Amino acid sequence: MRYIDAIRYAMQAEMRDDEKVLLxxxxxxxxxxxYGASAGLVDEFGHxxxxxxxxxxxxxxxxxxGLALEGFRPILELxxxxxxxxxxxxxxxxxxxxxxxxxxKLNMPVVIRLPYGANxxxxxxxxxxxxxxxxxxxxxxxxTAGLKVIMPSNSADMVGMMRSAIRxxxxxxxxxxxxxxxxxxxxxxLEALIPIGKGKVVREGSDVSVIATGALVEIAVSAAEELAAxxxxxxxxxxxxxxxxxxxxxxxxxxxxxRAIVAQEAALTGGFTSEISxxxxxxxxxxxxxxxxxxxxxxxxxxAGPAAVKAIPGLIxxxxxxxxxxxx
Amino acid sequence: xTDKTSSADLGGLTSDQLRQMHRHLAAARxxxxxxxxxxxxxxxxxxxxxAIGVGIGSVVNSxxxxxxxxRSGVALSMTRGGYTARDFIAFKHTGQPSAxxxxxxxxxxxxxxxxxxxxxxxxxxxxxxxxLKGSDAVTVTFFGDGGANEGAIxxxxxxxxxxxxxxxFVVENNGWAISMPFEKSTGAKSLADRGPGYGMPSASVDGAxxxxxRNAASEAVAHARSGNGPYLLELRITRWRSxxxxxxxxxxxxxxxxxISGDSVARFEQLLLNEGVMTAxxxxxxxxxxxxxxxAAVTEFSGRTAPSLDSAFYTRExxxxxxxxxxxxxxxxxxx
Numbered sequence: 277m278r279y280i281d282a283i284r285y286a287m288q289a290e291m292r293d294d295e296k297v298l299l300x301x302x303x304x305x306x307x308x309x310x311y312g313a314s315a316g317l318v319d320e321f322g323h324x325x326x327x328x329x330x331x332x333x334x335x336x337x338x339x340x341x342g343l344a345l346e347g348f349r350p351i352l353e354l355x356x357x358x359x360x361x362x363x364x365x366x367x368x369x370x371x372x373x374x375x376x377x378x379x380x381k382l383n384m385p386v387v388i389r390l391p392y393g394a395n396x397x398x399x400x401x402x403x404x405x406x407x408x409x410x411x412x413x414x415x416x417x418x419x420t421a422g423l424k425v426i427m428p429s430n431s432a433d434m435v436g437m438m439r440s441a442i443r444x445x446x447x448x449x450x451x452x453x454x455x456x457x458x459x460x461x462x463x464x465x466l467e468a469l470i471p472i473g474k475g476k477v478v479r480e481g482s483d484v485s486v487i488a489t490g491a492l493v494e495i496a497v498s499a500a501e502e503l504a505a506x507x508x509x510x511x512x513x514x515x516x517x518x519x520x521x522x523x524x525x526x527x528x529x530x531x532x533x534x535r536a537i538v539a540q541e542a543a544l545t546g547g548f549t550s551e552i553s554x555x556x557x558x559x560x561x562x563x564x565x566x567x568x569x570x571x572x573x574x575x576x577x578x579x580a581g582p583a584a585v586k587a588i589p590g591l592i593x594x595x596x597x598x599x600x601x602x603x604x
Numbered sequence: 605x606t607d608k609t610s611s612a613d614l615g616g617l618t619s620d621q622l623r624q625m626h627r628h629l630a631a632a633r634x635x636x637x638x639x640x641x642x643x644x645x646x647x648x649x650x651x652x653x654x655a656i657g658v659g660i661g662s663v664v665n666s667x668x669x670x671x672x673x674x675r676s677g678v679a680l681s682m683t684r685g686g687y688t689a690r691d692f693i694a695f696k697h698t699g700q701p702s703a704x705x706x707x708x709x710x711x712x713x714x715x716x717x718x719x720x721x722x723x724x725x726x727x728x729x730x731x732x733x734x735x736l737k738g739s740d741a742v743t744v745t746f747f748g749d750g751g752a753n754e755g756a757i758x759x760x761x762x763x764x765x766x767x768x769x770x771x772x773f774v775v776e777n778n779g780w781a782i783s784m785p786f787e788k789s790t791g792a793k794s795l796a797d798r799g800p801g802y803g804m805p806s807a808s809v810d811g812a813x814x815x816x817x818r819n820a821a822s823e824a825v826a827h828a829r830s831g832n833g834p835y836l837l838e839l840r841i842t843r844w845r846s847x848x849x850x851x852x853x854x855x856x857x858x859x860x861x862x863x864i865s866g867d868s869v870a871r872f873e874q875l876l877l878n879e880g881v882m883t884a885x886x887x888x889x890x891x892x893x894x895x896x897x898x899x900a901a902v903t904e905f906s907g908r909t910a911p912s913l914d915s916a917f918y919t920r921e922x923x924x925x926x927x928x929x930x931x932x933x934x935x936x937x938x939x940x
């Protein structure tokens with residue numbers, strides 16, 4: 277199933293199950309979403325549940341908050357993660373804090389979907405679309421208490437986790453790697469709900485743990501396959517959820533291998549995998565044989581066109597990091 | 605935009621209704637004066653905004669949603685019912701109950717966001733919910749001339765107009781946003797001028813004229829309730845005191861009294877006297893009753909503060925429980 281079809285499948289399943297679930301965004305109705313994530317949904321559910329909004333991110337994200345207070349479960353689609361900054365105040369000031377501002381008695385069941393990132397793997401639609409259409413912005417939200425942040429890296433995880441996100445009574449930011457929208461992944465069980473807060477051992481290994489997020493997960497697996505031929509056994513961990521972080525799965529792996537690399541598409545400084553790195557250093561220090569290495573994007577706005585590869589990490593950067601860590 | 609600057613009548617109100625409104629007005633004013641006397645330096649004065657709260661509070665019902673401000677919120681909640689002068693004194697001393705938060709069993713109230721402007725899209729979402737549900741409830745959201753310039757309010761008004769949402773946007777224009785005078789903050793001569801830009805009817809009304817406020821609010825709420833979309837109501841008064849007691853006012857120290865034209869309470873009392881609705885003795889009697897309530901409340905609550913907290917730093921679990929509704933997941937590695 278394609279990654280984008282997994283998104284639609286999950287939304288449709290939840291919308292069928294609960295008439296309070298709404299989808300709100302730009303071009304989500306007749307257009308079916310800029311990338312097709314909501315194709316056909318307005319025909320099935322009508323305009324009272326699949327709602328097009330004017331280009332007003334602060335307006336419609338805040339409207340989503342009001343709807344959530346009144347018994348609805350809105351899914352708020354931002355047309356690109358880069359545009360979320362226009363509605364950022366609504367997310368961090370209103371949505372993230374509504375519960376705490378009301379004696380922790382209020383729920384804010386909002387899902388905020390962010391198509392992020394550039395085209396990583398040569399597959400999919402977005403190819404080097406420039407600095408304002410390529411950003412990985414999860415760290416803006418992982419730093420804001422009151423939000424949960426998930427980053428499913430494949431269709432199976434997307435289906436199971438998107439459904440959990442829609443059912444969650446807390447606000448959940450869903451990071452959707454838009455370069456992977458067109459990519460096909462095996463899905464064994466379409467109905468399996470995957471809990472938020474649970475990571476996964478994607479590939480077992482014994483020499484080094486690569487904790488990778490989003491598009492870097494399959495790149496880490498490619499690196500592992502390449503390095504297996506050289507006798508380096510790479511374990512790949514996908515946290516799948518950033519907040520709350522599955523510390524146990526990560527630390528169990530690092531305790532086993534003694535070496536850790538964290539890998540993200542997002543820019544290096546202040547990125548979320550720096551949080552993972554600090555957590556590993558804090559909790560697993562005595563197990564470490566080498567410093568925790570970081571693979572991340574450049575601290576610069578991402579160039580347009582093919583030059584994007586100069587700012588976004590790929591297979592070369594992951595393989596290099598593994599070799600250096602193992603050689604330490 | 606219609607320009608309504610004076611009331612010609614008593615709003616079609618009965619004697620009892622007028623007395624009731626006076627009582628709310630007086631309660632809001634006397635409670636305010638007592639709070640100033642008690643010296644709460646973080647207090648954001650409500651002086652001069654009373655008629656806005658009472659006038660609007662008298663035309664909404666308990667199923668309508670209001671999102672009040674720190675200026676007219678107490679008067680508004682007193683008028684809607686379920687909030688008293690004693691409650692306000694208790695709130696100042698202990699932090700509870702708030703006139704601007706939903707009270708159990710109370711009329712529908714939407715919590716404020718301290719960044720004025722940021723909460724208005726949320727109020728617009730409540731109106732959207734009412735429309736989706738086919739409810740005939742109206743939402744009334746309030747902000748000042750300062751907050752009115754926030755971009756989020758523009759977006760909210762536009763969405764409300766495009767979708768014909770049942771919401772009234774009330775601007776309490778008191779001429780000042782801390783030290784920014786209204787004339788410098790915008791090129792518009794009246795904030796009601798913004799309504800037509802959205803295709804939204806609007807009015808600019810003397811906010812110190814209780815009958816005029818009530819009449820205008822009545823029209824605005826009826827319009828929103830009719831399914832014809834939102835309404836923008838500017839209520840103009842003069843800010844009496846500083847933005848907050850602790851902040852020096854660039855104009856200088858606050859006057860003890862202001863011209864009756866700007867004093868909604870004195871003005872309404874004069875109207876009641878002139879029209880023979882109440883005598884001077886009756887007005888004083890109302891003040892005395894309220895003063896006694898305030899005295900009792902001060903005796904009850906003075907010396908009380910908010911419950912003291914365990915001062916130990918939040919654990920991860922405690923922090924989680926404040927911010928999230930789902931259970932905290934203990935992890936082995938975190939507990940070692």
